Amino acid sequence: MASGPIQRVFAPARGVGDNPPGEIEMAARVNLFRMINEFIVLLLGGLLILMAATRTVGVPSHPAIMMGLGVVFIMWATRAWSRPGPTEPRISAGIRAGSLAIVGGLLIAIPLLSLRHESLLLGIAGGVLVVRGIVGGVLSLREG
Numbered sequence: 001m002a003s004g005p006i007q008r009v010f011a012p013a014r015g016v017g018d019n020p021p022g023e024i025e026m027a028a029r030v031n032l033f034r035m036i037n038e039f040i041v042l043l044l045g046g047l048l049i050l051m052a053a054t055r056t057v058g059v060p061s062h063p064a065i066m067m068g069l070g071v072v073f074i075m076w077a078t079r080a081w082s083r084p085g086p087t088e089p090r091i092s093a094g095i096r097a098g099s100l101a102i103v104g105g106l107l108i109a110i111p112l113l114s115l116r117h118e119s120l121l122l123g124i125a126g127g128v129l130v131v132r133g134i135v136g137g138v139l140s141l142r143e144g
Contacts, residue, residue, distance in 0.1 A: 034140040042133025048126030052119040063111030073104030099132035
């Protein structure tokens with residue numbers, strides 16, 4: 001091992017006290033992952049609202065595809081409600097499941113209603129996801 005000025009520069013600092021115990025601690029990895037996940041959901045909701053506002057969306061030529069996607073969202077919601085994560089509070093699982101079920105129902109309703117309502121339904125789905133992102137982020141901050 002080398003000694004001299006290089007060793008003194010890279011020597012471990014003792015007693016610096018950057019983050020003393022009991023003060024501000026770094027968020028756990030799980031909580032950080034939840035925050036990133038909720039931020040992505042918020043951005044997805046914003047994208048849906050933007051698509052609805054600019055009316056750049058159209059119903060697929062086969063409405064069964066949109067209805068199938070809605071069914072997948074509803075199944076995902078039931079799974080999120082019935083099996084929450086081991087450290088996840090029940091309210092977070094309920095918010096996640098509820099938002100997925102609402103978006104799934106709206107996706108099923110888009111091909112069933114007239115074409116002039118598709119932007120409104122897509123905007124409502126985006127709003128649900130934005131609210132879920134904000135509420136989920138606040139709840140994950142409270143947990144950490």
